[in-house]
Amino acid sequence: MNLSLRNPSTATITAFKVIVFVLCLLPAANLVLGWQADALGANPIETITRASGEWTLRLLLITLAVTPLRRLSGLHWLLRLRRMLGLFVFAYAFAHLAIYLWLDQFFDWNAIALDILDRPFITVGFTAFVLLIPLAATSNSFAIRRLGGRRWQALHRSVYAIAIFAVVHFWWLVKADISRPLLYATILAVLLGLRGWWRELERRRQLSVPPPAKHLEKKMIRLVPRQ
Amino acid sequence: MLIKKPADILPSEITPQRLFERRREFISRSGTGLLAGAALWHGLPSSARATTKLQTAPSALSTTEPLSDRDAVTGYNNFYEFGTDKADPARNAHKMALRPWTVSVEGMVGKPRRFDIDELLRVAPLEERIYRLRCVEAWSMVVPWVGFPLAALLKQVEPLGSAKYVEFVTHYDPRIMIRDVIDWPYTEGLRLDEALHPLTLLAVGVYGETLPGQNGAPLRLVVPWKYGFKSAKSIVTIRLTDKEPATAWNKFAPSEYGFYSNVNPEVRHPRWSQATERRIGELRKRPTQMFNGYAEQVASLYQGMDLKKFY
Incomplete structure (x- = not known):
């Protein structure tokens, strides 16, 4: 097993995947065990609803941190963890929604419909979940091949909107103490801000390449290599 | 071996x-x-001492529903001064010194007075009142409060004919309580007729003992037909006025928390459906009752009022 972090072997990357997989399962395991041991406080349904929601948001931010981390650290293999992280986001979001539909509302569809229409934080949270479905459904190599890289990437850019909706969902839910939603909003702003900033740098770099000699201007195709 | x-x-x-x-x-x-x-x-430190037993008499105004778990009543609290997590108040409220404690009853009264907490315990015989408690967050409990009618205290100070409202100001000590989130000190208010209603209780105990800090020791209001936040905790001033007092949550979000805040399944709320509630300890929600099930006793207070307008 090659233990070099910069250029790990496939076996090392697999080992990392296993570790991340187990880590991602821990919050869920903690809630299941807590539920069985009756250790989730006076209002366990509220506890698991909150916890599953907050872990969805945390995992989403971790997923969005992969690209900046990779760029800043040069550890390009980090990208290979991203699909699994993204699918865990969906799994936690699904659990969060299922807890709400089943344990909180007991499939009282009238009440659920009213909630989605009447309560802005539920409207925006539900929207975020619906937008996650196509991303989860296309998180496989087959879908990338079928859609083609460019279209697949365009589709998956909707994760930025989803992340914003998710933070807004949390922000609108809290009654008064916005410290936690504010923390997540700040992290998201940094993650999206870095992307915006890098995009801007790239635009400037493209513009800064000197124009070709006058007599060649018409005939030449400009190819500016990407990094 | x-x-x-x-x-x-x-x-x-x-x-x-x-x-x-x-x-x-x-x-x-x-x-x-x-x-x-x-x-x-x-x-x-008297504040760190365990709660003490209280002599109480049963009350005909008590519900016969099964009591919520004592651990839930004393461990799942909204007392934002001590933190916004439900478990925070039980962790932090011991920092509040409960003695000496005085309550000033003032404003539009004939005999304004400052009462010591020990005097307040003798204002009227202590009764056990088992009330439903409905939080605006759509959960509920059944709590065996110990206390006496607020009316008994107000009678002693002789409210003036011009008094229309009662304002409650609660203890605030920035050294031991959080500084932001909402405007402190927490204030609440009732119309005078609501304050004089026999159901309106000044509680000094719960589960047969003096109140723990997180439940609003040493003296709190309990208005069982209104959402829980109306029942101000750890009261230091009771002021009679002729103007509707500003109330803490109403100032924070006027569209969500009205002055009246009567439990009302018909009035929509942007965060929680008020049509149903989860009784703590139960899995399935139950329908919420008008005035939290106290309609027979209190509906007449609001005759002719549009309760969707005066929410």
Whole structure:
């Protein structure tokens, strides 16, 4: 097993995947065990609803941190963890929604419909979940091949909107103490801000390449290599 | 290989069941550390001392519904001054010194007065009132409060004919309480007729003992037909006025928390459906009752009022 972090072997990357997989399962395991041991406080349904929601948001931010981390650290293999992280986001979001539909509302569809229409934080949270479905459904190599890289990437850019909706969902839910939603909003702003900033740098770099000699201007195709 | 059989546990070493069942309470009480433990031993800080038993008489106004778990009543609290997590108040409220404690009853009254907490305990015979408690967050409990009618206290100060409202100001100490989130001190208010209603209680205890800090010790309001936040905790001033008092949550979000805030399944709320509630300890939600089930006693207070407008 090659233990070099910069250029790990496939076996090392697999080992990392296993570790991340187990880590991602821990919050869920903690809630299941807590539920069985009756250790989730006076209002366990509220506890698991909150916890599953907050872990969805945390995992989403971790997923969005992969690209900046990779760029800043040069550890390009980090990208290979991203699909699994993204699918865990969906799994936690699904659990969060299922807890709400089943344990909180007991499939009282009238009440659920009213909630989605009447309560802005539920409207925006539900929207975020619906937008996650196509991303989860296309998180496989087959879908990338079928859609083609460019279209697949365009589709998956909707994760930025989803992340914003998710933070807004949390922000609108809290009654008064916005410290936690504010923390997540700040992290998201940094993650999206870095992307915006890098995009801007790239635009400037493209513009800064000197124009070709006058007599060649018409005939030449400009190819500016990407990094 | 010699396998030693462990000695039997001496009967004297077995913790009595009664104490064993209270082990968490013991640990949480010792949690304040050895220092507090030593001080407690010497009888110094009254706030750290355990709650004490109260003599009470039963009340015809009590519900017969099963009581919520004592751990839930004293461990799942909204008392934002001590933190916004439900478990925060039970962790932090011990920092509040409960003695000396005085309550000033003032404003539009004939005989304004400052009452010591020990005097307040003797204003009227203490009754146990088992009330439903409905939080605006759509959960509910059944709580055995101990207290006396607010009307008994107000009678002693002789409200003036011009008094229309009662304002409650609660204790605020920035050294031990959080500084932001909403405007402190927490204030609440009632119309005078609501304040004089026989259901309106000044509670000094719960579960037959003096109130723990997190439940609003040493003296709190309990208005069972209104959402829980109307029932101000740890009161220091009761002021009679002729203007509707500003109330803490109403100032924070006027569209969500009205002055009246009567439990009303018909009035929509942007965060929680008020049509149903979860009784703490139960899995499925139950329908919420108008005025939290006290309509027979209190509906007449609001005759002719549009309760969707005066929410």
